Amino acid sequence: MTQTDTISSEQEDLRLLRESARTLFERAGGSGRARKLRDAGGSFDPKMVRELAEAGVFGVAVPEEQGGLGMGLAAGGVIAEEAGRVIAPEPVVLTIGLSLGLLRRLCPEHPKMAQLIGGEVSLAVAWQERGPGGAPADATCRYADGRLTGNKAWVVSATGSRGFLVVAEQDGGPVLVLAEATADGVVIDKRAQADGSSLGELSFSGTPAAELASGDAVQAALAEAVADATALAAAELVGLSECAFEITLEYIKTREQFDKPIGSFQVIQHRAVDLNVMCEVAQAGVREVLALMDSETDPKVRAQLASRAKARAVTAGKRITRDAIQLHGAVGYTDEFDIGLYLNRALVLSAWLGDDAYHRRIWFDAREAEGAAQ
Amino acid sequence: MTDCNAMSDADFRKEVRQFFEAEYPEELRHLPHRPKFAEIEHWHRKLHAKGWVAPAWPAEYGGMGLNAAKLLIFYEEQQRWGVNRGRDMGVQMVGPLIIKFGTQEQIDYWLPRILSCEDIWCQGYSEPGAGSDLANLRTRAEIDGGEFVINGQKIWTTMAHDATHIFMLVRTDPDAPKKQQGISFLLAPMDQPGVEVRTITTLSGETEFCEVFFDNARTPSENLVGELNKGWTMAKALLSFERIFIGSPSLAQNALGQLESFARGRGAFDDPVFRDRFAQAALDVEDHAALYARFADQLKRGETLGADVSMLKIWVTECFQRITELMIEAAGPDGGTIGPLQVGNVSVDVLASFYKARPTTIYGGSNEIQRNILSKAVLGLPG
Numbered sequence: 001m002t003q004t005d006t007i008s009s010e011q012e013d014l015r016l017l018r019e020s021a022r023t024l025f026e027r028a029g030g031s032g033r034a035r036k037l038r039d040a041g042g043s044f045d046p047k048m049v050r051e052l053a054e055a056g057v058f059g060v061a062v063p064e065e066q067g068g069l070g071m072g073l074a075a076g077g078v079i080a081e082e083a084g085r086v087i088a089p090e091p092v093v094l095t096i097g098l099s100l101g102l103l104r105r106l107c108p109e110h111p112k113m114a115q116l117i118g119g120e121v122s123l124a125v126a127w128q129e130r131g132p133g134g135a136p137a138d139a140t141c142r143y144a145d146g147r148l149t150g151n152k153a154w155v156v157s158a159t160g161s162r163g164f165l166v167v168a169e170q171d172g173g174p175v176l177v178l179a180e181a182t183a184d185g186v187v188i189d190k191r192a193q194a195d196g197s198s199l200g201e202l203s204f205s206g207t208p209a210a211e212l213a214s215g216d217a218v219q220a221a222l223a224e225a226v227a228d229a230t231a232l233a234a235a236e237l238v239g240l241s242e243c244a245f246e247i248t249l250e251y252i253k254t255r256e257q258f259d260k261p262i263g264s265f266q267v268i269q270h271r272a273v274d275l276n277v278m279c280e281v282a283q284a285g286v287r288e289v290l291a292l293m294d295s296e297t298d299p300k301v302r303a304q305l306a307s308r309a310k311a312r313a314v315t316a317g318k319r320i321t322r323d324a325i326q327l328h329g330a331v332g333y334t335d336e337f338d339i340g341l342y343l344n345r346a347l348v349l350s351a352w353l354g355d356d357a358y359h360r361r362i363w364f365d366a367r368e369a370e371g372a373a374q
Numbered sequence: 375m376t377d378c379n380a381m382s383d384a385d386f387r388k389e390v391r392q393f394f395e396a397e398y399p400e401e402l403r404h405l406p407h408r409p410k411f412a413e414i415e416h417w418h419r420k421l422h423a424k425g426w427v428a429p430a431w432p433a434e435y436g437g438m439g440l441n442a443a444k445l446l447i448f449y450e451e452q453q454r455w456g457v458n459r460g461r462d463m464g465v466q467m468v469g470p471l472i473i474k475f476g477t478q479e480q481i482d483y484w485l486p487r488i489l490s491c492e493d494i495w496c497q498g499y500s501e502p503g504a505g506s507d508l509a510n511l512r513t514r515a516e517i518d519g520g521e522f523v524i525n526g527q528k529i530w531t532t533m534a535h536d537a538t539h540i541f542m543l544v545r546t547d548p549d550a551p552k553k554q555q556g557i558s559f560l561l562a563p564m565d566q567p568g569v570e571v572r573t574i575t576t577l578s579g580e581t582e583f584c585e586v587f588f589d590n591a592r593t594p595s596e597n598l599v600g601e602l603n604k605g606w607t608m609a610k611a612l613l614s615f616e617r618i619f620i621g622s623p624s625l626a627q628n629a630l631g632q633l634e635s636f637a638r639g640r641g642a643f644d645d646p647v648f649r650d651r652f653a654q655a656a657l658d659v660e661d662h663a664a665l666y667a668r669f670a671d672q673l674k675r676g677e678t679l680g681a682d683v684s685m686l687k688i689w690v691t692e693c694f695q696r697i698t699e700l701m702i703e704a705a706g707p708d709g710g711t712i713g714p715l716q717v718g719n720v721s722v723d724v725l726a727s728f729y730k731a732r733p734t735t736i737y738g739g740s741n742e743i744q745r746n747i748l749s750k751a752v753l754g755l756p757g
Contacts, residue, residue: 249753264757269749270742276753277685284668285661311653312661360653367656368643 013071014078017060021082024055031243031338034087034345038196043160044090046122053119058095061228066108067117068100072294073228077235077287084239087345089197091122091157093236097229098125102165105221106176106213123178124161126152126202127222141204143168143175143211148204149185156352158188158200166202166209167222174218179209194344224299227306230353231293234286234306234313237349238279241313241320244342245279248272248324251339255329268327275320282316285309304366307359314349314356321346379441386444390451393424404456404628406726408582410536411461411494418460418491427489428465435473435481436489442673446618453624461533464488464495467612468541471559475600475608484561496564498528498542498586499609505530506743508543509554509606513588515544520595522560524568524588530737534571534584539563547603559605562593578729618670618679620738621686623663626694629731630659632722633701639717642704651700658693662686681751684744691734691741698724698731 028048029036037045052058061076062068069075076096083092091099095116102125103113115121129139130153141150148168155164163180179186189201213221249272252263262268289309293302321343325332328339354362378386397420402409411418421427429448431437440448452459469488472480487493504511513526524544534540543557550556564571568591573581600608633652642648669683701724702709714721735741749755 249755253755261756263755266746269753269755270745272753272755273685273688273745273748276748277689280682280685281658281661281665281689284665285657288661288664288667308657308660311657357650360650360657363657364649364653367653 014075017071017075018078018082020055021057021079022085024051025082025086025088028086031086031341034089034195034341035338037089038341042089042192042196042198044088044122044157046160048088049090049122050119052090052092053117057092058100058119059117061096062100062104062113062117066104067114068104072290073231074287074290074294076228076232077290080232080235081239081242084236084241084345084349085243087195087240087341089195091124091161093229093232094125094156095122097232098127098225099123099165101225101228102176102221103212105224106217110212112178121162122157122160123163123165124155124157124200125165125167125225126155126158126200127165127167127226128152128154139167139169139174141166141168143170143177143209146208146210148177148179148207148209150204152202152204154352155200155202157197158202159190159198164202165212166204167218170211170214173215174222175214176212176218176221177209178212179204179207183207183209194347195341196344197348220299223303226353227299227303228293230306230359231286231289231309233349233353234309235290237313237317237346238283238286240342240346240349241279241282241317244321244324244339244346245275247339247342248275248327252327262327271323271327275323278316278319282312285312300366300370304363304370307354307363307366310354311356311359311363314359317346318350318356378438378444381444383443383447387447387451390448391455393426394451394455394457398455398457402458405458406723406730407580408533409458409460410533411491414458414460415491417458421460422490428469431465431469431473431485435469435485437469442676446670446673449619449622450624453622453628456628461491461494461536463497463532463537463541464491464493464539466616467497468495468561470612471541471599471608474611475559477596479596480599493539494537496531496534496537496540496584496586498531498534498540500530501527502529506740509557511543511545511557513542513544514548515546515558515560517595521592522562522595522598524560524562524591524593526588528586528588529583530574531571531584531586532582534564534586535573535581537564540569540586541599543605543609546605550603554606556603557605558602559599559608560593561597561599562591566591568592576729577732578726616738617683618666618673618686621666621669621683621688621690623659623666623690625731625734626659626662626690626697629694629697629701629727630656632727633697633704635720636701636715636717636722636724637704639720640704640706648700648704655693655697655700658689658696662689662693665689681747684739684747687738688741688744688748691731694734695731698728701727 056069057079059068060071060079061073064070080093100116103110129151141152148166152166161181163178166177166179168175168177185205185207187203190198192198252268253261255262286309289305293305296302324339325343328337331337332339399417402414426438428437429440430445433439465488469485472484499508501511501513515522515524539561541561544560545556546558547556568589570587572585574583574585575581576583637643666686669679672679705715705724708715712725714723
């Protein structure tokens with residue numbers, strides 16, 4: 001097989017995966033489903049999680065010997081893009097990137113691995129804390145004698161998850177523990193987000209929890225999983241941006257003023273082109289990053305690549321969804337039109353795991369460090 | 375000559391790179407201006423002896439016969455090493471048109487002279503009233519015996535003052551129902567009483583553009599290429615490969631490299647605002663390269679490029695401009711100074727880069743025209 005054949009057959013794999021994911025999401029109700037779930041109280045649908053699992057979605061980037069499909073992060077990106085297109089509230093990126101990203105690196109034999117891949121449970125990951133440090137190394141949430149005490153912040157899908165993977169401190173080093181959501185001493189302070197979901201501020205007081213791994217390996221696995229999730233969140237934003245653009249394009253073709261579709265006016269056309277170009281650049285950049293991350297082993301380089309992807313996707317996603325509102329005119333400002341759901345989801349995905357300004361800074365610093373090392 | 379298409383991409387790239395690095399004169403690398411032929415004649419002879427003057431032409435006409443994949447590699451290496459394209463209007467524009475639409479006599483006569491640069495060509499398309507609206511051109515050519523008699527004016531004719539011949543679009547049927555009809559493609563010698571060339575001084579002080587005036591200039595009727603009144607469609611058919619070339623990342627990549635060494639020497643990276651804007655520009659270049667690779671892969675698979683390839687040109691030229699604007703910012707009070715600025719052992723001509731970036735959003739179909747094309751041909755917007 002020539003090299004070109006390999007490339008095109010890999011693309012064929014991804015294309016098929018994309019088709020089946022798209023069909024699954026569309027059949028479930030597309031973006032209308034997101035609206036219903038939001039109106040019903042803002043969590044995700046566990047039934048959908050199981051359906052996604054049956055299609056192999058969550059194990060897509062998990063190696064085959066650990067029970068996954070072994071298709072790499074590029075395939076995870078395909079799923080994330082498709083989830084983004086229908087603004088699905090299910091924890092797709094969270095599970096593929098963070099939860100499974102941690103477990104497969106630290107304790108691939110743990111039964112929760114299979115349950116996550118099988119869609120039987122969802123686990124939120126509590127790794128950040130408020131405060132001056134903020135870095136996982138400065139964790140003040142303490143684990144001792146099988147019990148967890150302290151606070152964790154910005155926990156995505158805290159409501160609706162069966163349990164929490166918590167990065168805590170034990171004897172001066174990092175530890176990963178599993179706490180059940182229903183365990184004693186767990187308090188979840190829900191902070192409502194723009195898209196109807198909520199961020200959890202968790203507080204544990206003597207909560208029983210099981211140790212999964214400890215030591216420097218936790219630190220390293222966390223950094224890798226966060227990089228994976230960051231790049232996948234970028235892919236989710238790319239899918240979201242694409243669909244927001246398509247909705248807007250359709251709207252300017254049909255909305256008439258001055259007896260013409262507004263899309264016949266040059267100023268509207270040029271703005272539409274700019275959004276389209278931005279979208280294509282983001283898609284090409286993010287997909288390239290995911291493919292590169294699959295072949296790259298140096299964690300520093302992988303993290304820098306992830307920052308490149310998120311910086312691009314947030315810049316494009318913010319601009320596209322905001323201009324989409326403008327191009328819709330007054331109806332764009334109503335809750336009734338779907339375009340607003342895309343804006344709101346973009347706000348949440350942009351803030352999660354760092355926005356564009358943050359990631360440009362990280363990317364630049366990594367580039368400087370690499371330059372200094374050479 | 376070895377069959378370059380049979381080589382692996384990596385081997386071919388290596389061979390091209392080695393040739394450029396060994397043979398291309400150091401002082402001609404990354405020339406900031408377009409050279410006259412005399413300046414690069416020595417290099418052209420080497421290229422000619424190697425048989426590498428016309429990478430895209432079929433081998434039977436004296437070209438390298440490269441397929442799309444190899445052609446991209448050739449151009450990438452050319453740009454990477456800062457190898458000047460030379461006076462390549464003949465090779466890029468006239469040759470392919472003659473090969474596609476010319477008679478056997480035209481092929482036998484003109485092609486060898488293009489390769490040897492015995493004839494040096496300039497392109498007579500734009501006119502004062504026909505820029506973005508090129509089909510509006512008015513320069514007339516009328517048959518008089520065995521000759522065409524040409525009257526009118528061309529403008530923005532690159533390097534006409536250093537050309538022996540001009541290929542031009544002329545109006546041969548002023549009564550055609552649509553202005554795109556009634557246009558023909560003509561070849562004409564420059565050295566004759568009815569042709570007058572005046573150079574135009576640009577903002578950067580260069581004189582690479584010209585006005586060309588035709589006052590009863592003459593050219594033999596056998597210098598009509600293709601059918602009479604079919605010139606518009608022919609000229610358009612040529613542009614497909616040009617469209618990815620004009621959107622290649624190299625100009626912006628080179629400028630970014632210059633910006634980085636200059637900014638470092640100037641201490642501009644101490645400023646967090648500058649750092650962020652540099653990062654933005656650098657990421658704009660990287661992600662553009664990813665999109666460029668997508669289109670290049672399409673070509674390599676043997677597919678024809680669609681109108682959407684125009685987005686490469688829009689993105690990269692505007693990015694190139696932002697990079698050169700950052701150079702001026704980094705120069706601070708020297709931002710208005712003509713000539714190279716020295717920082718450490720690097721010398722950067724900030725204004726030259728800035729000026730070089732300006733026309734890129736105007737030529738080859740202005741970016742506004744590209745947006746019109748995308749909005750209609752790709753997005754399907756009405757009107």
